[in-house]
Amino acid sequence: MTKRMIGSPFDIAPDPERSAEVLRRREFERHIAPPIPVDGPEHVIYGGRQEGKTWLATRWLDATPRGRRRILVTLNADMAREVNDAAFPYGEAEAISYRQLQNRGAEEGVEYGFDDVAQLLAEVFKLHEPPRLVTICTAAPWQGEEPESEEAEEAPALKVALGVDQLVRELVGGEPAAPPAEEEPLLRYFTHTHLPEGPLAETSRLFAVVARQLVETLPRSPERTVALRKLLESKDAAVRTALDVGA
Numbered sequence: 001m002t003k004r005m006i007g008s009p010f011d012i013a014p015d016p017e018r019s020a021e022v023l024r025r026r027e028f029e030r031h032i033a034p035p036i037p038v039d040g041p042e043h044v045i046y047g048g049r050q051e052g053k054t055w056l057a058t059r060w061l062d063a064t065p066r067g068r069r070r071i072l073v074t075l076n077a078d079m080a081r082e083v084n085d086a087a088f089p090y091g092e093a094e095a096i097s098y099r100q101l102q103n104r105g106a107e108e109g110v111e112y113g114f115d116d117v118a119q120l121l122a123e124v125f126k127l128h129e130p131p132r133l134v135t136i137c138t139a140a141p142w143q144g145e146e147p148e149s150e151e152a153e154e155a156p157a158l159k160v161a162l163g164v165d166q167l168v169r170e171l172v173g174g175e176p177a178a179p180p181a182e183e184e185p186l187l188r189y190f191t192h193t194h195l196p197e198g199p200l201a202e203t204s205r206l207f208a209v210v211a212r213q214l215v216e217t218l219p220r221s222p223e224r225t226v227a228l229r230k231l232l233e234s235k236d237a238a239v240r241t242a243l244d245v246g247a
């Protein structure tokens with residue numbers, strides 16, 4: 001029988017070589033990946049029955065920052081009512097049952113928490129007992145917060161007619177920024193203001209300019225999406241190369 005596995009894979013099945021590779025990859029991602037979106041939850045609370053898991057979840061609700069909304073999803077409406085007996089600040093936090101969430105749908109901009117996930121899975125999927133194994137990908141330490149000024153240093157959108165010389169002048173000379181490009185989800189992966197000044201930021205900035213230029217000058221289409229994805233792959237490769245500059 002497999003021994004009980006609770007915790008990180010590094011603790012359950014230590015593998016120094018694999019651990020070193022994962023940590024190296026994380027360090028690379030920390031330098032090039034935008035702080036959002038997150039890979040998974042920032043908080044994971046586990047333990048046995050009646051150990052205070054839900055109580056800690058209500059503390060997360062209590063700590064809702066002003067201007068944000070947090071919702072804790074519970075197994076049933078009775079549990080949600082018990083949680084809502086607490087006085088949450090600013091009226092920006094509440095608990096609801098998973099059925100309420102299904103009925104009204106997820107709301108954009110809301111931070112969701114889930115209480116007693118194993119029981120929720122059993123209920124939603126009509127299992128005869130809670131799952132025997134659950135894996136969760138957690139957020140990296142640098143994820144979860146918007147950059148302080150995501151677009152503050154973003155290079156201006158350029159027109160196709162610009163030549164290389166003018167492109168360099170736009171990047172270095174501080175020309176007034178053009179109006180923001182149309183909403184394109186892939187552009188967030190070209191954010192570079194979170195990077196330290198130097199080769200990493202400079203390299204990433206070049207690709208951000210080209211990506212913005214594509215969005216400004218080409219109509220939205222499947223082929224434009226392919227172009228942006230290929231550009232993103234190229235950007236990641238170039239930034240990995242820049243890591244070695246000055247090493």
